[in-house]
Amino acid sequence: PTYLGIGLLFALQGLVGWLMVKSGLDDRPQVSHLRLTLHLCCALALLAACLWQALGYLSSAAAARPVPRTARRLCIWLFAAVCLQIAAGGLVAGLKAGHLSDTFPKMFGVWIPAGLWSMQPLLLNLLDNPTTVHFQHRFFAFAVLGLALALWAVARHTALKTGAGLILCLVAVQVGLGIGTVVAHVPLTLASLHQAVAVALFAATLFLCHRAYRG
Incomplete structure (x- = not known):
C-alpha cells in the first residue's frame, strides 16, 4: 500500500504539473500561482513519503529512545509551520510578490x-493579493524561528538535541536568506539558495518528527 501511494503521488504530481503549464498557455504566458503552489506541495508530499519510508528502514533496527511529549508536539507544530511557510513562498514566487518591497523590516516605509x-471576500487576500502574501511570508518566518527556538530549548537535553540544534541553525540561515533576497531585489542566485534551504529544512524537520515518534 505504501508503494502504491507513492506511485499515485507521482501520477498526481505529473497531472498537477500539466495543469500548471496549461494555465500559462493563453494570452498571458504566466502560470497560475495557485497551481504552481499546488505543484510545489505535491512535490513536497512525494518527498515526504519517500523519505519517511526510507527512514523506517534505516531506523528499524535501532532501539527507540524516549522523547518528552512536549518535544514531540513541538516537532509536529514546527513541521506544520515549515510546510505553511514553504507554501506561502510558492505564492510569493508565483505572484512575483518578492519584488514589491525591497526594504526590511518595514514594507513601503511602514510596518503595516x-x-x-x-479584496473581497477577505480570505482571497491570503492567496491572491501580492501585498498580503508578501507580508504574511516575511513575518510568519519569525513564528517558525520562535518554534525552532522553543523546540531546541525543550529538546537540548534529549535524544533530539543535535537535530533540534541543526534545525534552529537552518531556520536562522533561511530567515537571513529571505531578508537578503528581498533587499537585493530578488537575484536568481539568492532566490534559488533560499528555495534549496527551504527543502533542506523541510527534510530535516520531517526527519526529527520521525525520530521523535519512531525512535
Whole structure:
C-alpha cells in the first residue's frame, strides 16, 4: 500500500504539473500561482513519503529512545509551520510578490502596508493579493524561528538535541536568506539558495518528527 501511494503521488504530481503549464498557455504566458503552489506541495508530499519510508528502514533496527511529549508536539507544530511557510513562498514566487518591497523590516516605509485586505471576500487576500502574501511570508518566518527556538530549548537535553540544534541553525540561515533576497531585489542566485534551504529544512524537520515518534 505504501508503494502504491507513492506511485499515485507521482501520477498526481505529473497531472498537477500539466495543469500548471496549461494555465500559462493563453494570452498571458504566466502560470497560475495557485497551481504552481499546488505543484510545489505535491512535490513536497512525494518527498515526504519517500523519505519517511526510507527512514523506517534505516531506523528499524535501532532501539527507540524516549522523547518528552512536549518535544514531540513541538516537532509536529514546527513541521506544520515549515510546510505553511514553504507554501506561502510558492505564492510569493508565483505572484512575483518578492519584488514589491525591497526594504526590511518595514514594507513601503511602514510596518503595516495599505491594501492588505483590499479584496473581497477577505480570505482571497491570503492567496491572491501580492501585498498580503508578501507580508504574511516575511513575518510568519519569525513564528517558525520562535518554534525552532522553543523546540531546541525543550529538546537540548534529549535524544533530539543535535537535530533540534541543526534545525534552529537552518531556520536562522533561511530567515537571513529571505531578508537578503528581498533587499537585493530578488537575484536568481539568492532566490534559488533560499528555495534549496527551504527543502533542506523541510527534510530535516520531517526527519526529527520521525525520530521523535519512531525512535
